[in-house]
Amino acid sequence: MRTVVSVSDTVVETPSTITLRFPYAPSAEPGQFVMVWFPGDDELPMSLSYTDGVSKGVTVKAMGDTSRRVLALAPGATLGVRGPYGNHFDLTPRRVLVVGGGSGTAVLAPAAEGAIAQGAQVTVALGATRASELLFKDRLIQARARVKVATDDGSEGMEGYVTGLAASLLDQEPFDAVWTCGPEVMMRKVCAAASEHEVPVFCSVERHMKCALGMCDACALGPYHVCIDGPVFPAERLINSEDFARFHRDPSGRRVPFGGPAPA
Amino acid sequence: MAELGVRLAGITLRGPFLLASGIWGESGESLAGAWRAGAGGVITKSIGAAPRLGYPNPTIEVYDQWGMLNAMGLPNPGIDEYPKEIEIARRAGATVIGSVFAGDETEFARLSERIEASGVQAIELNLSCPHAEGFGTEVGSEPADVERIVRAVVQRVHLPVIAKITPNTPDPAALAVAAERGGAAAISAINTLRALAVDVTLRRPVLAHGLGGLSGPAIKPIGLACVWQIYEKVRIPVIGVGGIRTGTDALEYVMAGARALEVGTAITFDGIGIFARLNQELSERLDALGYARLEDAVGAAHSPPS
Numbered sequence: 001m002r003t004v005v006s007v008s009d010t011v012v013e014t015p016s017t018i019t020l021r022f023p024y025a026p027s028a029e030p031g032q033f034v035m036v037w038f039p040g041d042d043e044l045p046m047s048l049s050y051t052d053g054v055s056k057g058v059t060v061k062a063m064g065d066t067s068r069r070v071l072a073l074a075p076g077a078t079l080g081v082r083g084p085y086g087n088h089f090d091l092t093p094r095r096v097l098v099v100g101g102g103s104g105t106a107v108l109a110p111a112a113e114g115a116i117a118q119g120a121q122v123t124v125a126l127g128a129t130r131a132s133e134l135l136f137k138d139r140l141i142q143a144r145a146r147v148k149v150a151t152d153d154g155s156e157g158m159e160g161y162v163t164g165l166a167a168s169l170l171d172q173e174p175f176d177a178v179w180t181c182g183p184e185v186m187m188r189k190v191c192a193a194a195s196e197h198e199v200p201v202f203c204s205v206e207r208h209m210k211c212a213l214g215m216c217d218a219c220a221l222g223p224y225h226v227c228i229d230g231p232v233f234p235a236e237r238l239i240n241s242e243d244f245a246r247f248h249r250d251p252s253g254r255r256v257p258f259g260g261p262a263p264a
Numbered sequence: 265m266a267e268l269g270v271r272l273a274g275i276t277l278r279g280p281f282l283l284a285s286g287i288w289g290e291s292g293e294s295l296a297g298a299w300r301a302g303a304g305g306v307i308t309k310s311i312g313a314a315p316r317l318g319y320p321n322p323t324i325e326v327y328d329q330w331g332m333l334n335a336m337g338l339p340n341p342g343i344d345e346y347p348k349e350i351e352i353a354r355r356a357g358a359t360v361i362g363s364v365f366a367g368d369e370t371e372f373a374r375l376s377e378r379i380e381a382s383g384v385q386a387i388e389l390n391l392s393c394p395h396a397e398g399f400g401t402e403v404g405s406e407p408a409d410v411e412r413i414v415r416a417v418v419q420r421v422h423l424p425v426i427a428k429i430t431p432n433t434p435d436p437a438a439l440a441v442a443a444e445r446g447g448a449a450a451i452s453a454i455n456t457l458r459a460l461a462v463d464v465t466l467r468r469p470v471l472a473h474g475l476g477g478l479s480g481p482a483i484k485p486i487g488l489a490c491v492w493q494i495y496e497k498v499r500i501p502v503i504g505v506g507g508i509r510t511g512t513d514a515l516e517y518v519m520a521g522a523r524a525l526e527v528g529t530a531i532t533f534d535g536i537g538i539f540a541r542l543n544q545e546l547s548e549r550l551d552a553l554g555y556a557r558l559e560d561a562v563g564a565a566h567s568p569p570s
Binding site for chain 1: 286287288289290291293294296297309315316317318320321322323324325326327328332334336339340341342345348463465466468470472528529531532535536
């Protein structure tokens with residue numbers, strides 16, 4: 001069920017983020033993810049940052065041991081890919097606010113491009129810790145999105161969290177939908193800001209995954225399984241969940257708080 | 265509509281299709297979801313003494329509709345944490361069977377006491393996981409070991425004890441006989457078959473652990489043979505498991521001797537809605553054959569009409 005592919009191209013996007021491009025024929029929609037196996041290492045769920053055509057791509061931030069090793073990969077590296085899995089963004093809304101935090105923008109970029117190609121007006125609130133960590137800013141500008149920037153340290157754009165930028169954009173103009181991906185605390189705030197204006201929000205959520213087939217329960221999030229019921233969830237499925245922005249499950253299945261102690 | 269409810273090992277099941285251990289079993293809300301989807305009962309993930317992360321990925325290989333290979337490595341939150349999840353499933357009204365795994369009879373007995381205290385209605389002993397060093401098949405392949413473990417548990421708990429046995433031995437029925445001697449109230453048969461997948465491009469096993477366990481439609485005939493042989497050798501009820509995806513699959517198991525059934529891999533292929541479909545299909549099948557109750561068809565193939 002896996003296809004072994006060879007990395008055709010690597011792009012260092014930011015000091016902590018790399019894009020791997022590889023030929024993978026199955027058709028995919030923006031928002032979907034693949035399971036990427038680094039032979040001899042782990043297999044991880046990764047949202048596709050490039051969904052069109054055969055040349056797919058994932059954009060990986062160095063977070064754990066495996067993703068740190070991924071950052072050192074070069075063209076020619078071998079991967080096992082399966083998928084795509086999960087649901088995707090609905091690209092039909094006409095006025096979309098995209099709110100991307102850090103590497104979360106990886107899954108939002110192809111959605112923004114797809115919506116613009118269908119005639120939507122897309123505004124992007126792009127956030128990162130600092131200017132050098134802004135992901136896909138040029139790509140989004142090139143796609144004719146209106147890009148607004150916030151950085152935690154003020155090194156580019158508005159100083160502060162992207163949630164504040166998103167909230168002010170929502171105050172200023174009407175949107176038909178908000179798409180967001182990033183830390184769940186951030187997404188929760190985006191949901192709250194958009195709900196004041198009754199704008200529907202769709203969040204791309206990440207959980208530890210093993211099977212990606214709705215079987216093993218590793219990615220359980222309340223009554224949902226992120227792999228088959230997500231990874232894109234309408235806000236109303238998340239905001240009343242005890243887990244959203246608060247708990248995830250470690251590989252043993254223990255429910256642990258975000259930012260809590262690492263598993264044994 | 266034929267009556268699908270069954271009495272099994274002293275508990276009443278509203279239907280025969282149980283959520284198999286290891287599927288949708290880490291979170292209480294998932295167990296509750298399987299119950300709401302029509303499972304007659306839900307069996308928890310196998311729980312051990314301490315949290316266990318399981319093996320690294322890849323933990324799974326899926327074949328086109330005919331089977332699935334896994335080596336999860338018994339990941340579980342541990343007996344201290346897990347009762348919270350059981351409580352969530354119980355609050356949803358689910359009939360919950362607690363599965364435990366351990367390396368020896370002392371630990372099996374201790375874990376069984378703990379899981380009994382969490383409010384489950386029966387206990388299933390995992391004597392059969394084929395890919396975890398020191399557990400499962402490694403402690404459940406010899407009849408004497410099975411008998412000793414089951415007896416140690418039965419002496420310490422009040423709930424019915426179900427022994428889930430391995431097909432990875434020459435004589436699985438002998439394990440069932442041993443479990444019955446040890447005081448088991450029912451037998452679950454079978455667990456997965458030890459199996460391997462190799463990626464020829466990468467020249468390595470696909471699963472991080474190498475060996476795994478095969479489940480799904482491919483193993484149904486093997487499960488049927490085990491249930492058939494066990495039914496002839498024990499008096500306690502048998503729970504059939506292995507490759508059940510349709511009402512006809514289920515009825516094959518029932519006629520071979522199963523009184524209840526476990527469903528796992530089929531959920532991967534067909535989604536959790538499979539429980540409602542299986543209830544419907546089995547009921548229709550029984551109606552068409554003139555059975556008023558599922559219980560009347562148990563073991564029917566052992567005494568066919570002349």
